[in-house]
Structure formats: C-alpha cells, structure tokens
Amino acid sequence: MTLAVSTAVVLALLPFVFFRGRELARALGIEIAIYAFAGAIAIYAHSLGVQDLDPATALATLFVLQLAVIAIQIGASSQVQNLAMRFAIAAALVYASVLPAQLRAPIDGDEPFYLLLTESMARDHDVDLANQYRDIAHTDLGRPDLVPQFGDPSGPHGEQYSRHEPFLPLLMVPAYLLFGVPGAIAMIALCGVLLARSLVRWMEDEGVSDQTIRIVMPLVLFGPPIIYYAARVWPEVPGALCFVEAVRGMRQRRVQRWLPALFALVMLKLRFGLLGVMLLGTILLRKKPRIAVITIVAMAVPLAVVWWISGSVLNVHTWRELLPSAPKPYLIGLCGLLLDGAAGLLVQAPLFLLGVFALARWRSMPEGFRLGAIASSLYVVTLLPRSEWHGGWSPPLRYIVVLLPVLALGAAKLIELSSSAKEMLAPVAVWTIGITAHALAAPWSLFHIANGENAIGEWLSAMFHSDFSRLFPSFIRLNTAGIAAAVLLIAFFAVVKLRGDAPAFAIAPLIIVGVALFFHYGRTPADRIEFEDAHVIHNGGELYPYQYQVARFQYRGGWILKKGESVSFLAHRGRHQLFYSSAAPATIELGGRVYTLGAAPAYAETFIEVPLEGRTTLNCIEGTINLDRMELAR
Amino acid sequence: MIDRRALLLSIALAVVAAWASFSVVQFATPVDRALPFLAVVVVALDWAAASSTQDGMRTRLPHSALLAALLMACEVVIADERTRLLAIAIVMAFAFAASFRAHPVVLTILAVLVIRWIPLHDVVIWRELIILAAAIAIALVSRNAFLAVPAALFAPAWPMKITILMLAGAALLSATLRRRKPYLDAMVLALIIAFFPWSGLMARGWRFFLQPPRQAERRHVYYALRRGESVAFEIPAEAESLIVSGANIQSLRPGTPLGTIEPRAIPIRVGDAADWGFMRREQFFASRNRYPRDPAGRIRGYGWSCWIDGAGRVLLPPGIGTIRVTADSHLPTGAILQIESIEMRPR
Numbered sequence: 001m002t003l004a005v006s007t008a009v010v011l012a013l014l015p016f017v018f019f020r021g022r023e024l025a026r027a028l029g030i031e032i033a034i035y036a037f038a039g040a041i042a043i044y045a046h047s048l049g050v051q052d053l054d055p056a057t058a059l060a061t062l063f064v065l066q067l068a069v070i071a072i073q074i075g076a077s078s079q080v081q082n083l084a085m086r087f088a089i090a091a092a093l094v095y096a097s098v099l100p101a102q103l104r105a106p107i108d109g110d111e112p113f114y115l116l117l118t119e120s121m122a123r124d125h126d127v128d129l130a131n132q133y134r135d136i137a138h139t140d141l142g143r144p145d146l147v148p149q150f151g152d153p154s155g156p157h158g159e160q161y162s163r164h165e166p167f168l169p170l171l172m173v174p175a176y177l178l179f180g181v182p183g184a185i186a187m188i189a190l191c192g193v194l195l196a197r198s199l200v201r202w203m204e205d206e207g208v209s210d211q212t213i214r215i216v217m218p219l220v221l222f223g224p225p226i227i228y229y230a231a232r233v234w235p236e237v238p239g240a241l242c243f244v245e246a247v248r249g250m251r252q253r254r255v256q257r258w259l260p261a262l263f264a265l266v267m268l269k270l271r272f273g274l275l276g277v278m279l280l281g282t283i284l285l286r287k288k289p290r291i292a293v294i295t296i297v298a299m300a301v302p303l304a305v306v307w308w309i310s311g312s313v314l315n316v317h318t319w320r321e322l323l324p325s326a327p328k329p330y331l332i333g334l335c336g337l338l339l340d341g342a343a344g345l346l347v348q349a350p351l352f353l354l355g356v357f358a359l360a361r362w363r364s365m366p367e368g369f370r371l372g373a374i375a376s377s378l379y380v381v382t383l384l385p386r387s388e389w390h391g392g393w394s395p396p397l398r399y400i401v402v403l404l405p406v407l408a409l410g411a412a413k414l415i416e417l418s419s420s421a422k423e424m425l426a427p428v429a430v431w432t433i434g435i436t437a438h439a440l441a442a443p444w445s446l447f448h449i450a451n452g453e454n455a456i457g458e459w460l461s462a463m464f465h466s467d468f469s470r471l472f473p474s475f476i477r478l479n480t481a482g483i484a485a486a487v488l489l490i491a492f493f494a495v496v497k498l499r500g501d502a503p504a505f506a507i508a509p510l511i512i513v514g515v516a517l518f519f520h521y522g523r524t525p526a527d528r529i530e531f532e533d534a535h536v537i538h539n540g541g542e543l544y545p546y547q548y549q550v551a552r553f554q555y556r557g558g559w560i561l562k563k564g565e566s567v568s569f570l571a572h573r574g575r576h577q578l579f580y581s582s583a584a585p586a587t588i589e590l591g592g593r594v595y596t597l598g599a600a601p602a603y604a605e606t607f608i609e610v611p612l613e614g615r616t617t618l619n620c621i622e623g624t625i626n627l628d629r630m631e632l633a634r
Numbered sequence: 635m636i637d638r639r640a641l642l643l644s645i646a647l648a649v650v651a652a653w654a655s656f657s658v659v660q661f662a663t664p665v666d667r668a669l670p671f672l673a674v675v676v677v678a679l680d681w682a683a684a685s686s687t688q689d690g691m692r693t694r695l696p697h698s699a700l701l702a703a704l705l706m707a708c709e710v711v712i713a714d715e716r717t718r719l720l721a722i723a724i725v726m727a728f729a730f731a732a733s734f735r736a737h738p739v740v741l742t743i744l745a746v747l748v749i750r751w752i753p754l755h756d757v758v759i760w761r762e763l764i765i766l767a768a769a770i771a772i773a774l775v776s777r778n779a780f781l782a783v784p785a786a787l788f789a790p791a792w793p794m795k796i797t798i799l800m801l802a803g804a805a806l807l808s809a810t811l812r813r814r815k816p817y818l819d820a821m822v823l824a825l826i827i828a829f830f831p832w833s834g835l836m837a838r839g840w841r842f843f844l845q846p847p848r849q850a851e852r853r854h855v856y857y858a859l860r861r862g863e864s865v866a867f868e869i870p871a872e873a874e875s876l877i878v879s880g881a882n883i884q885s886l887r888p889g890t891p892l893g894t895i896e897p898r899a900i901p902i903r904v905g906d907a908a909d910w911g912f913m914r915r916e917q918f919f920a921s922r923n924r925y926p927r928d929p930a931g932r933i934r935g936y937g938w939s940c941w942i943d944g945a946g947r948v949l950l951p952p953g954i955g956t957i958r959v960t961a962d963s964h965l966p967t968g969a970i971l972q973i974e975s976i977e978m979r980p981r
Contacts, residue, residue, distance in 0.1 A: 037821075044828070045717075047843050048720065048933075050716050427696050463713075508699035509650045511700060512706075513650060515707065516654035516655075
C-alpha cells in the first residue's frame with residue numbers, strides 16, 4: 001500500500017517537472033483518466049471474477065504505463081526547456097519510487113559483498129571483513145547465508161578481504177551511516193540522477209536536437225538496464241556517469257572535468273581501466289605529455305590501492321585474461337551481447353541496439369560517439385571471449401551498462417538521421433514497457449541461472465509444456481535461433497550500411513507474421529530437448545548442478561533422475577541421440593522400450609527411439625542418471 | 635484527399651493481420667473467433683488516425699502491427715476465458731484511445747461494429763443498420779464520437795420505435811455540441827470498448843458492476859411450479875439459500891408475490907428473483923422486472939447479446955430440514971416459479 005501511494009505521488013509530481021499551463025493541465029487530466037480507466041477495469045475484473053491478476057504486476061504495469069504516457073507527452077511537447085535539470089529531477093523521482101520495489105527481493109549477486117565492505121568501512125574503519133563474516137547474522141544485510149566469495153584475497157593473520165574495489169563502498173559510507181542499506185542504494189540512485197543530467201548535456205553538446213532528446217531519454221533512463229542498476233548496489237551506473245563525464249570532458253578539452261572522472265572510473269572497477277587506457281591513447285595523440293603523465297599517475301593510484309589490499313596489482317585477475325584467444329569465443333560473446341534472449345540488447349534493451357547500428361553510419365555520427373566507441377573498443381574486445389560475458393549472477397547487460405551512454409547517443413543521432421530508426425521506436429517502446437513492468441513486478445527474476453532460457457521463454461514453456469525457449473536466440477547455450485539471428489543481424493547491418501536506411505514498410509507485417517509463426521512453432525515438438533528446461537514436466541528428480549552453483553553456466557546442465565522418477569516432454573517421432581552421465585549402469589524406459597545404459601562418469605551418448613510424435617515420457621527404472629539432452633538424429 | 639499509397643499499405647497490412655490472427659484462434663467464443671475482424675479494426679483505426687493528422691501511415695504501421703500482435707498474444711497465452719476477453723478488450727480500448735484524432739464518423743462506425751456486431755450471427759441486420767446510421771448522424775452533427783457511441787450502446791433495438799426516439803433525442807442534444815473534443819472521445823470510447831465482450835451487460839445490466847452475482851457450491855433441484863402448485867424437499871444442514879427465478883413473469887412489477895416457503899412462510903417476490911431471461915436484448919425493454927436484490931444468475935452470451943439470468947437468492951434459516959415451496963395462486967397463466975438449486979454456505 002505504501003509503495004502504491006508513493007508511486008502515485010511520484011506520478012502526480014512528474015508532470016509538474018516538465019509542463020506548464022495547458023500542457024500541465026492536459027497531462028494531469030490524462031493521468032487521472034488513466035487512473036479512472038484502471039479503476040473501472042479493476043471493478044469490472046472483480047465483478048467478472050477474474051482472478052489471474054497479480055496485484056504487484058498490475059501496479060507495476062500501471063506505473064510503467066503512466067510513465068510511458070508522460071514520456072509520450074514529453075516527446076510531443078515543444079515547450080520543455082532546460083532538459084538536463086528536468087530529466088535529472090524526473091530520474092530522482094522515478095528512482096526513489098523504484099527503490100522500494102527493488103528492495104522487495106533480497107539483495108543478491110555482488111551486492112551484499114559491496115554492502116558488507118561498506119559496513120566494515122563505516123563501523124570498523126577497515127576493509128577486513130573477517131569479523132563481519134564471523135557475525136554475519138547481526139549485519140544489516142539480511143543475508144545470514146553469506147560466506148566469502150571463491151578466490152577472495154586473505155591476509156597472513158586471518159584477514160578476509162573482498163575482491164571488490166573499495167571505492168564504491170567508500171562512496172556509500174555516509175549515506176549508509178545515515179539511513180542504512182536503503183541509504184547506500186540511494187547513493188547509487190543519486191549517481192543515476194547525475195548520469196541523467198550529464199547524458200542530456202552530452203547529447204546537447206553533440207548536436208542532438210531537443211526533440212530527439214525528449215523522445216530518447218525516457219527510454220534510456222526509465223528503461224532497462226539503467227533502471228535495474230540505478231536502484232541496486234553495482235558500480236555500473238556510477239561507472240557510466242564517470243565515463244560520460246570523462247568523454248564529455250575530453251571533447252570539451254577540460255582537464256578538470258575528465259581527469260577526476262577518469263580517476264573515479266578506474267577506482268570504481270579495475271576493468272574500467274581499459275576504457276581509461278584508450279582515452280589515454282587519445283591524450284597521447286594530442287601530444288600533451290604533461291597531462292599524459294598526470295593521467296598515468298591518476299590511473300596508477302587505483303592499482304596501488306588494490307595491490308595494498310590484495311597483494312596483487314590485478315586483484316583476483318591475471319594478465320593472461322587480456323591475451324587474445326581463439327576467434328569462436330569472440331563471436332559468441334559479440335553475438336550474445338547483441339542478440340541473446342537472456343543477456344543481449346535485442347531482447348533486454350532494444351533501444352541500444354540502434355546505437356550499435358549507428359556504427360554502420362560512422363561518418364555521420366557525432367565526434368563524441370566516435371570517441372566513446374573507440375574508448376570502449378579495448379574493453380569490449382577483452383570482455384567478449386570471457387565465459388561470463390553475460391554478467392554471471394546479475395541483472396542483464398551488467399558488463400556493458402558503463403558503455404550504454406555512448407550507444408544512447410548513437411541511437412539518438414540515428415533516430416534523427418534515419419526514418420526507419422524512428423519507425424522502430426514504437427516496437428522498441430512497447431517492448432521496453434513490458435520488460436520494465438516485469439522487472440519492477442518481479443525484481444528477483446532479474447537474476448537468471450544462465451541456462452540458455454529467458455524469463456518469457458520459461459513462462460510460455462511452462463504454460464504450454466512446449467519448448468518456446470528455443471525460439472529465442474541463445475549464445476549462452478548456442479541454438480539454431482541464435483545462428484539465424486546472427487545471420488539476420490549481419491544482413492540488416494549490411495542493408496543499413498549500403499542503403500543508409502532499412503526497408504521500413506516491411507517492419508509491420510514482419511512483426512505480425514513473426515508473432516503468428518512464433519506461437520505456431522512454439523507449440524510444436526523441438527528437435528533438441530534440454531531436460532532441465534521449463535517445458536519438460538519433471539515428475540521427481542533434481543536440477544544439475546544446483547541453482548546457486550558458482551559459474552553454473554560453465555557446466556553442462558541437466559536433470560538427475562533416480563529409480564521411479566520420470567520426465568515428460570514433446571518430441572518428434574524417430575531416432576534420437578541421448579546425452580547423459582551416470583556413475584553406475586542405469587535402466588530407462590521410453591515408449592515401451594527399455595534401454596540399459598552403461599556407466600558414464602563423463603558424458604556419454606546413446607541412441608533411443610521415440611515411437612510416436614507428441615508427448616513422450618522417459619522413466620528411470622533402475623539406477624541414477626543425469627540426463628543432459630536429446631537430439632533428433634538426422 | 636485520401637492518400638492511395640497509405641490506403642493500399644493499410645489494406646495489405648489488414649489482410650496480413652487478419653490471416654495471422656485467424657491462424658492463432660484457439661478458443662470457440664464469438665469474441666475469440668472475431669479476432670481477425672478486431673485486427674482489421676485496429677489497422678483501420680490507425681489508417682483513419684494517420685489520414686486525419688500529419689502522421690504518415692509509415693509511422694503508424696508499426697502501431698497497428700504491435701496492437702495486432704498483442705491481440706494474438708492475448709489469445710494464445712491467456713487460458714482463462716474472462717481474463718483473456720478482458721485483455722483483448724483492453725488492447726482494443728487502447729487502440730481506440732490512441733486513434734482519438736481519427737474522424738469521429740470512422741471512430742463511431744468501428745466502435746459500433748465492435749460493441750454491437752459481435753457475435754455476427756445474432757445481428758438483425760436492418761435493425762443494426764438503422765442504429766448505425768443514427769449513430770453516424772449523431773457523430774456528424776456533434777463532430778464527436780463520445781455521444782454517438784454511448785447512444786448506440788444503449789439503443790435497445792427492440793422495440794425499434796423507442797430506439798429511433800432515443801437516437802433522435804441524442805441527435806438533438808448533439809446539435810448543441812460544435813467543438814471537437816478528441817480527448818473526451820478517447821476516454822469515453824476506451825471505457826466502453828474495454829468492456830465490449832460483455833457490451834450487452836453494460837447496456838442493460840449496469841447494476842452488475844455494483845453488485846455482481848456470487849456463486850457458491852450448488853445442488854441443483856430444477857422444480858418448475860405453476861400457480862398453486864407446491865413441492866416439498868429436504869434441505870441439507872449446510873445449505874444457506876434457495877436459488878429461484880421465474881418464467882413468463884416479466885410483466886410483473888417488483889414486490890408481486892411469486893410463492894412462499896413453509897414452514898416459516900418465507901415469501902418469494904419479484905425482486906428476490908426476476909424472469910430468467912428478462913435481461914435478454916429482445917425482452918429487456920418490455921420487462922417490468924428489475925435486477926434481483928441478491929443476484930445469483932450467470933453471465934450468458936457475448937457482445938451485445940450478453941445478458942445475465944434473473945436468478946436470485948432467498949436465504950433459508952439454519953437447520954430448517956424439509957421445506958415446501960408453493961407457487962402463488964394469483965400468478966398469471968403460464969407464469970412459472972423455478973426453483974433452480976440449493977446453495978451451500980461458503981466454506
């Protein structure tokens with residue numbers, strides 16, 4: 001109830017930030033009309049006995065829809081001036097209302113470790129977490145299960161350090177001392193507010209028109225992934241702020257702006273140093289040796305701090321991580337960041353994909369975009385081959401949040417230059433509304449086990465007991481949709497490059513036909529059955545490896561069946577190849593035929609026959625077997 | 635001046651949207667089966683909105699496609715019938731609200747088709763054409779749709795004379811309006827269209843919103859008593875009420891006795907229950923019954939044919955045992971008191 005009231009207050013205040021006179025009256029009128037409409041729907045749904053409406057989802061959807069309607073009016077208004085300050089105030093209001101919604105789920109991933117470090121700095125004035133771990137039940141975190149992360153540095157006298165850089169916790173200390181955990185998160189939100197102001201200023205500096213800024217900024221600030229990270233404890237949003245300030249300062253040639261920003265950027269996270277290295281290259285090209293030396297010293301300080309705490313300049317990382325590897329991981333990482341259903345821009349934050357397409361029109365792009373893109377290149381190249389390119393246990397797009405302001409600038413400019421990009425805005429906005437509402441209604445769903453499925457695929461699969469997840473491109477667990485999407489992306493990129501525009505009239509029918517085909521094929525059997533997936537009906541058994549296994553994505557996931565347990569799924573008729581592991585021989589039954597499988601401590605494969613098209617049940621008759629997957633043999 | 639290219643693009647998109655929607659229909663209700671028609675309405679709305687404004691159809695096409703896609707998604711992913719139809723109606727409401735700048739006549743035609751012509755097999759063409767024509771006239775005179783569409787919604791169609799009088803009154807009233815009020819159009823149309831799967835209920839049974847009938851576990855008995863007839867039967871200990879309705883009692887005024895329940899002489903009157911079909915579109919205007927005090931009916935039908943039966947609840951004292959229900963001896967010939975079921979106490 002408190003959340004609903006605070007949200008309503010924020011929504012009531014937002015029009016006052018942007019509008020005056022008749023525009024303000026109209027905005028407030030529309031807002032009241034939407035409430036009236038929602039109220040009528042609620043009464044009607046109650047009268048009809050509709051019970052499927054989850055209050056949290058309904059509230060989140062109403063909030064996001066109201067926000068979207070206000071955003072549309074901002075885009076249409078020509079009277080709004082001083083955009084930077086207005087968007088900053090709007091961001092403050094929205095993030096303030098999002099914060100309690102995010103806190104409905106326990107803090108997760110790296111967040112509790114940052115907060116533990118904050119608490120240690122605030123209370124003990126040190127970075128040794130040994131006493132915090134010893135007395136973890138009495139910390140403010142609400143996470144009594146917390147233990148040191150694998151590979152965290154330790155001292156000779158039992159000191160326990162965190163692998164995370166101490167600058168972000170240091171930033172949060174004052175707010176933490178005043179307001180506890182919510183205060184610490186509010187400090188991150190404050191960085192989000194500053195990012196809003198800084199990004200609008202940057203776009204203005206780079207010649208993006210006010211109208212485009214008004215259209216694009218609501219999607220950037222109040223859409224994923226910024227809205228996820230602005231109310232959570234990750235260094236990504238403060239990093240994005242520092243990166244924007246650094247690039248902006250360099251464009252303005254104002255050392256007093258970019259040097260502190262660059263220093264803070266590297267202090268926040270060592271990996272952000274790769275952005276700094278490229279910017280340093282720019283400084284060297286300008287032949288200003290004195291500034292270059294100061295920059296090098298500024299960037300060396302964080303390394304020294306890390307060395308002082310962990311005993312290694314690179315903390316838990318090694319120089320080897322920077323060395324080039326085989327081409328395949330680069331390809332997987334690149335396509336994954338762009339297209340993956342769970343961790344790629346296409347599904348999670350499609351607006352920024354326009355920023356990627358802006359690269360195809362390099363010469364038409366503002367210089368700030370080009371500088372930002374060049375500065376990002378080393379960071380991206382080192383990120384791509386990492387097995388954790390998708391972010392690990394974190395909300396989506398974690399590692400590229402810091403770069404998103406650059407993509408936002410590119411997207412904004414592309415929308416100005418290309419009518420096709422402008423026409424893509426409607427689908428992008430609708431998708432963004434859906435994703436944002438889902439994230440606010442179920443913040444825990446932002447953390448995914450990275451098994452190749454995504455939230456919407458899992459939801460549909462569980463509903464129809466049919467494999468919808470296979471229709472979303474996956475590069476975490478490479479699938480056919482992923483390969484098709486990569487080919488289409490290259491073709492689209494080539495069209496944009498050669499024509500300078502995309503054939504926009506095709507977008508609308510493609511959306512309709514695509515949705516129809518999606519629902520048609522989603523309900524047909526798949527060629528490949530992953531036994532751990534949501535479409536499989538599990539009658540007993542357990543997930544392998546367990547859900548919270550560190551770096552679970554490195555394993556071949558599966559489903560363990562013991563005697564008497566079974567799985568049921570849709571399959572094609574015919575011969576299939578079964579991939580499994582089993583410590584001892586096991587016996588299974590499928591379609592009336594019994595198969596005795598030899599022991600396979602490492603993974604093995606065998607052929608089995610599915611006698612009929614449609615729902616099939618695989619029973620474990622004897623022993624224990626870890627079922628990895630089943631593929632139709634051609 | 636009609637932009638022929640935009641029109642051709644819209645027709646092509648409408649065909650694609652209708653085909654795609656048809657391919658995903660998986661439920662048998664008239665609203666589900668009308669999904670291709672609704673997809674065409676969505677495209678037509680966008681075309682009309684684009685024609686009336688500076689927007690090119692190119693920029694409106696993705697809107698239509700998205701709304702058609704949303705309609706398809708609602709059809710496929712929501713299994714519960716009422717939730718699904720409500721979701722489809724909300725998408726349609728959004729489509730109408732977003733097209734508020736379209737010409738009011740186009741808005742009126744499309745809205746009337748959606749609220750009155752589904753299910754198509756129930757439509758009496760000449761009556762509906764008269765109502766449609768009257769609604770168009772009101773929209774033309776008032777230059778708005780917010781009066782024309784409610785007038786069409788509440789126009790009874792039976793008897794036609796009353797309909798024509800009502801619509802003429804609305805037309806006169808609309809003559810006082812000369813300024814275009816697109817936002818009011820958007821709001822009124824959205825509110826009406828959001829309930830189009832049950833538009834008949836909205837037109838004839840507005841008390842349903844304030845006092846929806848509740849349903850508990852029921853044991854059906856199905857006795858029909860003519861005047862003076864009686865029946866005795868056992869009431870289970872956990873019973874709470876008797877569900878009753880009437881047949882051929884639509885001309886009776888509220889308060890008219892229908893029967894009694896012995897041993898405690900509990901009266902059953904018009905108002906406790908109504909004629910079972912008094913809210914049907916053909917009967918409603920001629921009926922003197924009113925919505926039962928404690929309604930127990932079920933929603934029947936879809937669209938403008940939707941109605942709620944006149945069953946009502948008569949509370950029984952706890953532990954009453956065997957009861958005898960007697961139909962009033964003054965009931966008109968042909969009138970029947972129907973004892974539908976015994977309702978149990980909610981657990």
